[in-house]
Amino acid sequence: MKDVIICRCEEVSLTDLEDAAKKYNCSARELKLRTRAGMGFCGGRTCRPAVDKVLTSITGEDPTNNIPLKVAPPVRPLSLSDLGGVNHD
Amino acid sequence: MKMHDVVIIGAGPAGLSAAIQCRTYDLSVVVIDEFPKAGGRLLGQLHEEPNGEWWNGIKESNLLIEEAENLKTDIRLGVSVHHVERLENHYVVHTNTEHVAAKTVLIATGAAESAAPIPGWTLPGVMSIGAAQVMTNVHRVSVGEKGIVVGVNVLSAAIARELQLAGVDLHSMALPATNVVSEDQSNPRAVMERLVRIAHLAPSKFIQFGSKFATFEFVRNIALNFYPKDGIKMWDMPIHLRKAIKEINGTDRVESVTMVDVTPDGDIIRNTERTIEVDFVCIAGGLYPLGELAAVVGCPFEYNEALGGHVPIHNEAMETPIDGVYVAGNITGIESAKVAREQGKVAGLSIVKALTDNAEVAEKVDAAITNVQQTRDEATIQFHPEINEGRATISASFEQLIK
């Protein structure tokens, strides 16, 4: 069977995640940082639930009441000039 | 920067009906939505209710938009909110065009779809079932010549029917083949159980099939073991619970899918692969509450399966534990548009109550809360059978937290 891509923005596959988890024996958060799963252009809106499930199944971490992949602003893609406030007061 | 009474993020049924309440009491309101049209997910909806009446989302949105416009509501479309900043006694909502300041914020950002990744799902021509709904009913663009729906649930059944009404040719609906992500979406028993428990509410003849009998587990087992090879037909379209899509094939775009037979537990039966030619695939992985902005502003969350995933903790008055931050609609749990609309009304009135000293409003909040429950009880589309338990849990968490 072909490998499944889990995070399509960053093209991270299930095998990439499993390999990284095996190699570094790490937390869900570290795995995300190492592979960039869920950190692409869509800000995780497409793959967040899928990435969460894969990370939970690989690391055995409980889906806690905290959002597993912490959400940080900006939650939408944004140009630097907009972020820098060139266009508003 | 002008200080508004409230910024409402999301112009779906929840946001719009909240805006109407706030404007009725003359609060200064800004509604922001990133879509070019107001109405949210309501815009794509079209289904027949059990009593034979049609629920036409475009008509329903227009009613809300008209009412909001008559009250001179400031609605800003095509504007994305990327951050909500909490300052000492007000909030600043950051968008891609401006910063808007307000005493209170209502987050009514609705739901998003979960992807159900299967090999080949990144090929052009693969889309979520909701994207197919928006293309068909909002933009009126044909999604393709012949397609297949992967994922069997209330939403995909309702939207498959909409596609069919629009003249789109669907081969069938089938399950996604099992993997770590798809889990119970690929398990025929789990899918069947969910369908049966909502059968009496469902708008489709298919979902009503044999529901009277299938409430017994042994009947469900027999039904799955002897599930017809050609599927059970809904409006002439086969629904397969014993067939799954293992792979989507194509070089530059979707050309076909590989279908396999599965056991009642979802295990793939060997040597049953066959290729079905299609030029588009709709993946239906279910919905989850879109809570990113509530997370950013610091709302505590709870994982609540009946509500669809991680939801910001809130009470029935649509208040969060953070003073001045309110939530309404699908961000609080996946339910039908009618429930979202009533929740929006509650949130709007709660904000009016907090910002004015109008004695009649408190009573109105209570009445609106009762209406939410009544609407929930009568809902045609229910996304999770244990919705009432889910609601009770989250309200209890709020009380716990406030103490």
Ligand SMILES: Cc1cc2nc3c(=O)[nH]c(=O)nc-3n(C[C@H](O)[C@H](O)[C@H](O)COP(=O)(O)OP(=O)(O)OC[C@H]3O[C@@H](n4cnc5c(N)ncnc54)[C@H](O)[C@@H]3O)c2cc1C
């Ligand atoms: C694909 C899909 C199909 C659905 N189909 C049905 C159906 O057939 N029947 C049914 O009863 N229910 C359906 N639902 C459930 C639906 O969510 C509710 O019916 C209802 O629309 C919820 O209303 P709401 O106001 O909470 O959110 P929505 O109607 O989703 O409105 C939320 C609005 O917030 C905006 N928004 C979100 N984030 C931002 C941001 N950061 N900045 C600016 N704007 C933002 C969005 O653009 C959207 O317009 C569907 C949901 C989805 C996702």
